[in-house]
Amino acid sequence: MRAAPGASRLAGAVALTQLIGWGSTYSIPAVLARPMAEALGMPLAVAFGASSAFLLAMAGISPWLGPAFERRGARPLLALGSLTLAAGLGLLAASPNPAVYFLAWLVMGAGGAMALSNGANVLLAERLGAGARRAISAAMLVSGLASTCSFPVMLWLEPELGWRGTLAVYALANLLVCAPLHWIVPGPRPTPAPAPAPAPVVPPGEAEAPPPARPAPAVAAAERARFAWLALAMSLAGMISWGLGVALPETLAALGAETRTAVLLAGVVGVAQVAARGVDFALRAPWPSLSLAILAAAGMPVAFATLGLGGGSVASAVLFACIYGAGTGLLSVCRATLPLELFDPGAYARMVTRLALPMNLAFAAAGPLFGWLLSVFGAAGPVWAGFLGALGALAALLRLRALR
Structure with missing residues (x-):
């Protein structure tokens, strides 16, 4: 199947936002859990538990997003998700205690439900239809390197900026790179749905056609x-x-x-x-x-x-x-x-x-x-x-x- 014009640009943009999004969220505790735990006075195991809070927030919010994706399309929700991730990372960088620390991860989970994986795949399916598989594979190939890319960045930034400064950089990446890319989403535009056909005029004395059959229970x-x-x-x-x-x-x-x-x-x-x-x-x-x-x-x-x-x-x-x-x-x-x-x-x-x-x-x-x-x-x-x-x-x- 021949790719739609602009599909490569679309897949590349999505791959970049997923690389940044996952690298700046779920990968954080692997490198920064210890300095965060020491600064906030909590056990190391509790600091690592934030990743579970992140996934639980994504789990709780995701089912409610289906109608919104269908009604509004993926673009605005992806952009909103990146803005929410930026806000959550900013809150995490400013956390004064464990309670705010976990609140920040819940905010990030809400953003991740919109901007990470599912939202990106919905965008590709919306733009490319049944031919989206290759673009999804390309995006996942790149996003699979999120930890590989993010770990060295954190190891380099943390000694220079501290863990709070490192998280602030990640917040800016979501705000200044991912959110604009999600808003402009280069590549093929979604095909507008055809307007519904007007109802046929029924001549006087003739029975109206029965309504369309609903899907059979089977x-x-x-x-x-x-x-x-x-x-x-x-x-x-x-x-x-x-x-x-x-x-x-x-x-x-x-x-x-x-x-x-x-x-x-x-x-x-x-x-x-x-x-x-x-x-x-x-x-x-x-x-x-x-x-x-x-x-x-x-x-x-x-x-x-x-x-x-x-x-x-x-x-x-x-x-x-x-x-x-x-x-x-x-x-x-x-x-x-x-x-x-x-x-x-x-x-x-x-x-x-x-x-x-x-x-x-x-x-x-x-x-x-x-x-x-x-x-x-x-x-x-x-x-x-x-x-x-x-x-x-x-x-x-x-x-x-x-x-x-």
């Missing part, structure tokens, strides 16, 4: 079933990737890897994620999203079994990191593109904002859950929980294919 029930299985599959897959993203270095260390080796192996996961997304983007005739999701999910139990049965060897850990990283990288793309394939493209905004509630709740619970499993059961806890969760995600996707 059709609506089938759509609800597809949505439920999709939500289950993506929530399980996301819980694994977000939970293990926090616990993986410690899990590998508990299996016997040295600390330096464990960190390097965890880095291999990120490389495999980006590489898999790059291959998906490079394919001119990509696989259907559901087939790609099933393939990616099928590799996940294999990866966890390899790690769990590998006896802590470096070879088994490297193989796990490659298979697991590629699988999670592809599933993150499928999470954004499957609603385009499974439902009416015109309902994309409604579907992705509804999906955001169970997925973000799962993401928010993932870190504490996998941390608890590691502390209670050792390395076996996260590994075999990941194995079972991956089997569940695969089963849900296979059921989804049977319902098509």
